[in-house]
Amino acid sequence: LTFDDGPSPVTEKVLDVLKQYGVPSTFFVVGNRLTSEAGQKTARRIVREGHSIGLHSNTHRYRTIYASVENWLDDFAIAEKRITEVTGIRPTIFRFPGGSINVYNGNLYQELIAEMTRRGYVYFDWNVSSGDISAVPVRAETLLANITSQRFDGDPVIVLMHDSASKTETLRALPKIIEYYRSKGMTFGKLQNNIWPVAFGYRS
Numbered sequence: 001l002t003f004d005d006g007p008s009p010v011t012e013k014v015l016d017v018l019k020q021y022g023v024p025s026t027f028f029v030v031g032n033r034l035t036s037e038a039g040q041k042t043a044r045r046i047v048r049e050g051h052s053i054g055l056h057s058n059t060h061r062y063r064t065i066y067a068s069v070e071n072w073l074d075d076f077a078i079a080e081k082r083i084t085e086v087t088g089i090r091p092t093i094f095r096f097p098g099g100s101i102n103v104y105n106g107n108l109y110q111e112l113i114a115e116m117t118r119r120g121y122v123y124f125d126w127n128v129s130s131g132d133i134s135a136v137p138v139r140a141e142t143l144l145a146n147i148t149s150q151r152f153d154g155d156p157v158i159v160l161m162h163d164s165a166s167k168t169e170t171l172r173a174l175p176k177i178i179e180y181y182r183s184k185g186m187t188f189g190k191l192q193n194n195i196w197p198v199a200f201g202y203r204s
Contacts, residue, residue: 001159003026005164007038010170017171019049021178031057034086093123095123129160147159147177
């Protein structure tokens with residue numbers, strides 16, 4: 001299970017659910033959300049409770065961070081420094097906002113991936129989406145249906161969910177999502193840089 005865009009007021013409740021079920025997870029956090037005391041406290045809790053913390057940019061402003069490779073690297077460095085100072089952990093995993101290949105980075109994604117790989121970072125896309133990206137709240141029942149309708153055929157599953165103040169339906173769906181995967185005999189783990197990543201295929 002992965003959660004993008006936090007920390008947020010919902011994160012603490014997500015962590016409560018994960019703790020209740022004994023499920024490790026991965027949070028791809030946005031650096032500028034660690035400027036508040038609440039954000040810093042939540043980030044430290046993520047690490048303390050055994051979850052992975054990864055980078056998801058500092059600003060999450062697509063047009064700015066994907067304007068050039070230099071813009072991406074500058075933004076990433078700020079987020080990395082902030083997360084390291086707050087948690088004591090230097091993240092080595094990350095997720096590109098919008099995924100590694102998106103409409104904003106089409107002309108430079110290969111260069112971005114090559115440079116980040118050269119620097120020793122591992123990025124993770126996803127192969128199952130909850131569908132909670134919409135600005136309009138999507139009901140928990142629909143999010144669960146989105147997940148259960150996607151086949152995994154025994155492969156490792158990386159589920160995309162989002163973590164922001166408006167994602168209360170994601171929070172509501174979370175117990176059922178966990179129970180669904182357990183009913184399929186699956187176990188949960190956190191992403192680390194020694195795990196073979198799920199990544200979108202290059203377009204020719």
